[in-house]
Amino acid sequence: MASKPSADLPIIDLTRPDAEIAKQITDGAIKWGFVYVRSKGLGFEKSYLDGAFDLARKFFHSDYEVKQEVACGKEYNPGGSGWSGPGREVLDPEFQKRGDYKEGMTFNEFPGGNPGQKIPSTLDNPEDKGALIGYHATFREVCMKILELFAIGLEIPEEEGGKDWFTSRHDPSKGTSGSNLRFCYYPTFSDQQAKSFDPTSVRASSHTDFGTITILFQLPGQPGLEVLNPQNEWEPVAIYPPGTEEDEFPPIVMNIGDLLSYWTEGVMKSTIHRVSIDPHANLDRYSIVYFSHPVGTTELVTVPSPVVRQALIEKGPVNRAKTAKDHVLSRLDDVFGAAHTRLGGAKPMEAIKSSAIAV
Numbered sequence: 001m002a003s004k005p006s007a008d009l010p011i012i013d014l015t016r017p018d019a020e021i022a023k024q025i026t027d028g029a030i031k032w033g034f035v036y037v038r039s040k041g042l043g044f045e046k047s048y049l050d051g052a053f054d055l056a057r058k059f060f061h062s063d064y065e066v067k068q069e070v071a072c073g074k075e076y077n078p079g080g081s082g083w084s085g086p087g088r089e090v091l092d093p094e095f096q097k098r099g100d101y102k103e104g105m106t107f108n109e110f111p112g113g114n115p116g117q118k119i120p121s122t123l124d125n126p127e128d129k130g131a132l133i134g135y136h137a138t139f140r141e142v143c144m145k146i147l148e149l150f151a152i153g154l155e156i157p158e159e160e161g162g163k164d165w166f167t168s169r170h171d172p173s174k175g176t177s178g179s180n181l182r183f184c185y186y187p188t189f190s191d192q193q194a195k196s197f198d199p200t201s202v203r204a205s206s207h208t209d210f211g212t213i214t215i216l217f218q219l220p221g222q223p224g225l226e227v228l229n230p231q232n233e234w235e236p237v238a239i240y241p242p243g244t245e246e247d248e249f250p251p252i253v254m255n256i257g258d259l260l261s262y263w264t265e266g267v268m269k270s271t272i273h274r275v276s277i278d279p280h281a282n283l284d285r286y287s288i289v290y291f292s293h294p295v296g297t298t299e300l301v302t303v304p305s306p307v308v309r310q311a312l313i314e315k316g317p318v319n320r321a322k323t324a325k326d327h328v329l330s331r332l333d334d335v336f337g338a339a340h341t342r343l344g345g346a347k348p349m350e351a352i353k354s355s356a357i358a359v
């Protein structure tokens with residue numbers, strides 16, 4: 001594959017003072033919708049993340065029966081949780097000829113420490129379940145820090161909630177949310193698959209994320225993520241952008257989802273991205289993603305920010321669902337429902353929608 005120049009995304013160093021980085025990260029969210037967040041200062045070690053990737057590998061290398069038992073859409077796997085096998089997801093329903101070349105395993109929240117879904121039998125032991133709860137909590141904290149910086153960067157007045165404006169709407173004590181932790185696995189192509197490769201195929205087709213923000217962990221030597229730049233060209237997201245090569249592990253990739261874009265009247269960009277594949281490159285790819293969502297009952301009112309107010313005056317309000325939960329339901333239908341019917345695949349599964357978020 002000819003190598004294209006990587007996207008020139010801002011790199012945020014969380015060890016710098018809040019006032020300085022709040023502006024930097026907010027500007028990045030407005031311009032690109034994607035930024036890197038350097039791992040230094042987050043309070044976890046490389047071994048901690050390695051442990052998460054080990055869990056992912058353990059699951060994806062389980063027998064087919066183990067995966068099938070926790071397949072997405074079963075009545076005990078609400079809200080898009082569980083395993084989605086190769087081809088199950090159609091992220092770009094308008095253009096895609098076939099489902100994505102990937103597998104995913106999604107863990108919804110663990111309210112009160114209990115899973116609201118069936119845990120795969122290979123991970124259904126106290127140690128692995130405890131680790132999953134821990135990763136949920138740790139990644140959630142990273143997102144809360146970023147959302148606090150956005151509230152500062154958007155200059156939300158103190159009397160409206162100030163730096164807590166977003167985080168208070170993500171407070172688990174106020175109800176459940178669509179936040180979820182996802183292991184992704186993009187297996188190497190067999191020679192046969194490489195030969196019959198359809199050049200329009202990708203590992204994850206172009207899409208935007210549903211929630212407020214997404215954080216993504218990548219592994220060295222496993223590229224593929226690309227963002228659509230303002231000129232409508234795909235640009236790779238480097239694993240180690242310039243200046244971070246010596247870091248213990250790659251910086252986190254943070255991107256804005258649809259909900260935060262709605263909330264900010266389009267000021268923050270929910271940027272289209274995808275995972276491309278070189279069918280002849282002999283490598284598996286793993287990634288770990290945490291999708292942050294507000295509490296399901298949260299109303300998607302306009303953020304009280306002077307920056308957002310200005311956009312509202314200039315462009316008018318953007319279309320959106322009324323609550324966070326309504327939005328997630330409609331996006332789940334896009335990915336798992338209508339497209340499958342059109343492609344002649346599995347029917348939409350009511351179980352996915354019926355209890356997407358138990359609010």
Ligand SMILES: O=C(O)CCC(=O)C(=O)O
Pocket residue numbers: 182184204209216225273274275286287289
């Ligand atoms: O695996 C990746 O790098 C990106 C995955 C992604 O965009 C998603 O799951 O929404």
Ligand SMILES: [Fe+2]
Pocket residue numbers: 207208209273
């Ligand atoms: Fe995504």
